[in-house]
Amino acid sequence: MWSRYLQPVVAIVLCLAAVGVPLWLALITSAKSQGEANIPNLALPTRWHLLDNYSTAFTQGQVWAGLLGSLLVMVPSVIGVILFGSIASWILARRGSRLAAVLYAAAISGVILPPAVVTLVLLLRQLGLASTPTGMIFVYTGMYMSIVIFFITGFVRTIPIELEEAARLDGAGPMRVFFSVIFPLLRPVIATATILVCLYIWNDVFYSFFVLGGGKTTTLQLNLFQIASSNLYQNNWNLIFAYVVISSLPLLVVFIVAQRRIISGITGGAVK
Numbered sequence: 326m327w328s329r330y331l332q333p334v335v336a337i338v339l340c341l342a343a344v345g346v347p348l349w350l351a352l353i354t355s356a357k358s359q360g361e362a363n364i365p366n367l368a369l370p371t372r373w374h375l376l377d378n379y380s381t382a383f384t385q386g387q388v389w390a391g392l393l394g395s396l397l398v399m400v401p402s403v404i405g406v407i408l409f410g411s412i413a414s415w416i417l418a419r420r421g422s423r424l425a426a427v428l429y430a431a432a433i434s435g436v437i438l439p440p441a442v443v444t445l446v447l448l449l450r451q452l453g454l455a456s457t458p459t460g461m462i463f464v465y466t467g468m469y470m471s472i473v474i475f476f477i478t479g480f481v482r483t484i485p486i487e488l489e490e491a492a493r494l495d496g497a498g499p500m501r502v503f504f505s506v507i508f509p510l511l512r513p514v515i516a517t518a519t520i521l522v523c524l525y526i527w528n529d530v531f532y533s534f535f536v537l538g539g540g541k542t543t544t545l546q547l548n549l550f551q552i553a554s555s556n557l558y559q560n561n562w563n564l565i566f567a568y569v570v571i572s573s574l575p576l577l578v579v580f581i582v583a584q585r586r587i588i589s590g591i592t593g594g595a596v597k
Contacts, residue, residue: 355379355567362563369586374563378466382567383513391548392575397458398544399526400463406522407515409466410473415507417474418481419489429478435471446535456540464536467531480514481507485566520580527576 342409346367353376354362357370417429445464446455454460484507490501530546537547551567 351566378567391545394542398461401462418478433475453559456511458542461536464530473518492517
């Protein structure tokens with residue numbers, strides 16, 4: 326009987342420890358003075374420097390340039406990977422040949438096989454796309470296509486093929502069948518895939534460092550990495566954590582606003 330109530334309590338405590346403690350540390354440190362921030366702890370600041378820290382991080386940390394750069398590479402990448410990944414998943418799910426199985430295995434191999442960064446950068450230089458947002462968009466689209474195909478292909482297989490056959494009998498072509506019949510039914514899994522891809526792209530600094538490094542375009546995370554070692558941020562953990570909080574807010578707000586649609590989409594897909 327006690328285990329019935331103990332398990333939820335333990336789960337909540339573990340979640341609070343894993344998520345709440347780092348979040349509290351980031352928020353509290355961002356409001357401390359430089360001296361207090363250099364000794365990280367969970368205590369409240371003796372004197373609050375919240376407005377000063379966030380104002381300094383925002384005005385001198387090139388937040389607007391990083392925000393525009395992040396949106397510039399994230400939005401087209403997410404749209405491209407979801408659109409082309411959904412079409413590819415639909416085709417692979419409806420083909421039962423060995424060739425389709427081999428293509429599917431090759432398509433999802435990117436989930437466990439990391440891209441060769443050096444070769445990737447050299448290829449972008451050959452194409453004239455190095456240090457450009459276009460090159461970064463192509464990289465993200467190719468990198469996360471495997472994840473989208475992995476998620477959506479299995480979901481497509483649960484959709485009755487009779488729906489497509491009925492649409493074809495009405496004279497619908499392949500693209501009409503996909504966008505009118507299949508794509509609306511993919512909303513639950515597309516919501517999940519979109520969240521994952523957005524998180525990966527928004528928080529990425531490794532690949533953006535190699536692809537965008539030296540160019541005019543920057544992202545919030547790349548910007549933080551580049552300026553964290555500068556004179557402004559050197560040993561200023563209060564400013565670094567203030568920038569971390571600022572860079573996390575846009576995506577957090579989007580998820581809070583869109584969570585009802587995501588949940589309703591999952592529920593609708595389950596009912597269907």
